[in-house]
Amino acid sequence: MDELMKIFPVKLREILSQVTWYRENLEEIRIRIQRPVQFVTSQASFYLDPREKRLMTQAKGGLALGEEDLREMLTYVCEYSRYAYARQMRQGFLALDGGIRLGLCGQYMAEEDGRIGMEYPMYFSIRIPHEKKGCAAWIEPWLIEGETFLHTLILAAPGMGKTTFLRDLVRVLSDRPTCRGLALIDERYELAAANFGIPQNDVGLHTDVYSGYAKEAGCMQAIRTMAPQILAVDEIGGKKDLESLVYAMHCGVGVLATMHAGSLLEYQQKREWEPLLEKCHFRRLLWIDKKSGRRQFFLYDEAGELLCVKESA
Numbered sequence: 101m102d103e104l105m106k107i108f109p110v111k112l113r114e115i116l117s118q119v120t121w122y123r124e125n126l127e128e129i130r131i132r133i134q135r136p137v138q139f140v141t142s143q144a145s146f147y148l149d150p151r152e153k154r155l156m157t158q159a160k161g162g163l164a165l166g167e168e169d170l171r172e173m174l175t176y177v178c179e180y181s182r183y184a185y186a187r188q189m190r191q192g193f194l195a196l197d198g199g200i201r202l203g204l205c206g207q208y209m210a211e212e213d214g215r216i217g218m219e220y221p222m223y224f225s226i227r228i229p230h231e232k233k234g235c236a237a238w239i240e241p242w243l244i245e246g247e248t249f250l251h252t253l254i255l256a257a258p259g260m261g262k263t264t265f266l267r268d269l270v271r272v273l274s275d276r277p278t279c280r281g282l283a284l285i286d287e288r289y290e291l292a293a294a295n296f297g298i299p300q301n302d303v304g305l306h307t308d309v310y311s312g313y314a315k316e317a318g319c320m321q322a323i324r325t326m327a328p329q330i331l332a333v334d335e336i337g338g339k340k341d342l343e344s345l346v347y348a349m350h351c352g353v354g355v356l357a358t359m360h361a362g363s364l365l366e367y368q369q370k371r372e373w374e375p376l377l378e379k380c381h382f383r384r385l386l387w388i389d390k391k392s393g394r395r396q397f398f399l400y401d402e403a404g405e406l407l408c409v410k411e412s413a
Contacts, residue, residue: 107177111169147161149162167222174221192204192205195289199290199301202225205223227290235264242384243384252386258360260395261395266334269356276306284308286312289312292309316341318333319331331356342374346376381402397412
């Protein structure tokens with residue numbers, strides 16, 4: 101909580117210091133101007149009762165922050181130098197200490213050089229990273245044939261744990277004695293959470309981390325300079341992303357990626373709409389769903405045959 105407390109405005113910090121809550125269950129904090137601050141766990145959302153200094157499940161009457169509070173928070177986040185964080189803000193997020201990612205949106209304005217800058221960020225989404233070591237260990241035997249990694253795509257709707265699972269799977273694959281090298285393209289600093297180039301999360305013994313690279317540029321540079329056995333990327337989708345993955349596959353590099361999809365049917369529709377996705381010959385598809393607060397994992401082969409089902413502990 102120390103990393104979070106130091107970026108909160110005084111009003112929020114004072115109340116949180118008097119409330120009993122549990123960070124290990126916290127997945128996200130959403131702050132919207134003049135709306136109740138929302139604390140999201142895997143099973144529910146909570147709000148702060150400013151009078152009773154307690155958590156409550158109803159939004160009405162919850163602590164809300166105004167314009168000055170949010171400006172104060174942005175000052176702390178940018179360490180009193182908003183200019184130094186202008187590039188990240190244009191991309192809609194800021195990478196903070198401890199692997200925390202702050203998404204933000206609001207009113208954008210054109211800058212003198214023609215770029216679009218964030219002028220009035222008034223909506224914040226604080227994603228809380230969780231290392232769940234061992235959560236992906238079960239899947240490793242299904243993804244390896246001999247010494248060959250089978251191209252794998254992880255599918256799920258937002259908030260289902262794709263990134264957490266990917267992070268641990270990268271660690272598992274990288275720690276294999278026969279792993280020569282794994283290139284991790286960490287565009288939004290969510291996976292390795294590098295700070296001054298040093299990963300704050302354990303992403304394995306043989307992992308080379310490309311932090312802040314656009315996926316296309318990172319993939320190409322990794323292939324040309326580091327000769328990885330496996331290339332791992334999070335949240336692919338655009339044409340350039342797919343082009344770089346097709347290129348990697350044609351170069352004999354194993355590809356591990358995630359993609360947003362609300363269902364397997366939605367993924368199949370995307371394949372019909374996007375020819376490049378059809379050219380990505382993923383040998384394994386992992387669909388992550390959630391039921392009654394527990395994540396379920398469904399692993400399929402390239403023909404759509406169900407190989408196994410796993411439920412989170």
